[in-house]
Amino acid sequence: MGGAQLFNRATQPISLTPSGERFRQVAEDVLRRLYQGREDSRRIGDASLHTIRFSATHSLSLNFFPGWLRKIETKSHTFNTRLDTVQFKECIQMLLRGDCHFVLSYTHSAIPMNLSSDNFVGKVVLRDRLVPVTLPDSSGQPIDRLPGTEDEPVHYLAYSETSAIGQVVEQLIANMGEPVHLNRVFVSHMAAVLKPMSSEGRGTAWLPESHIQTDLAEGSLVLAGDEKWFIPIDIRLIRSKDPLPLTSEEFWSLIETDEDSDWG
Secondary structure, eight states, X not given: OTTOOOEETTSSSOEEOXXXXXXXXXXXXXXXXXXXXXXHHHHHHHHHHTEEEEEEOHHHHHHTHHHHHHHHHTTSOOOEEEEEEOOHHHHHHHHHHTSOSEEEEEEOXXXXXXXXXXXXXXXXXXXXXXXXXXXXXXXXXXXXXXXXXXXXXXXXXXXXXXXXXXXXXXXXHHTSSSOOOEEEEEEESOHHHHHHHHHTTSOBEEEEGGGSXXXXXHTSSEESSOGGGOEEEEEEEEEESSOOOHHHHHHHHTOOSOEEOOOO
């Protein structure tokens, strides 16, 4: 409407010109959209206050989070939740940026959390173990047995360098105090990938015991070593010490273990 006359000042009262009438329709539409956008933003903001935002690694998202959340909700009510499934380092970054209320993570002394105990706190939600498992042979014995030999090394299904669990397993292997003969035949950052590979007879993987209890009970997977190859590891729910929205604080209060910042 650049340069167009919008008002007819020759009339009393002042009226709109044809160009002004057209502009009025545009202006009303803009205002309508503005008010609608403001209302939508308000609703989204209200919803976000009542939505608990989690981040977790793929393995915990797939194998732990759904059942754990259901157990928590049986103590209270169903919560609105959002789960972002990303790699370990991004989980930590999301917490540092305030993009999530909680991180659900494995913790162990070999996993650098890079979270200050002055600013962050956690609660243990499960004490687990990483155990080496492999496919059994026809007599029920493991097709691979740790520590392996030079002539017959263990076929090793390894975690990638970006995996927090992988750092824990590599520390165990490095500190065994005896030769460990491994042939690294496969690498993935996901336990959910290593498990079926082991079930297909491709080798030995260290998997969270909580994920494979049924497989061990049924004998579809068997231990590839005794307890000296087991690695205690915790699952923690971690948050900032700053106040969270009321719904998130309510959820936190339902976790009955003590608060700590002992990431190991």
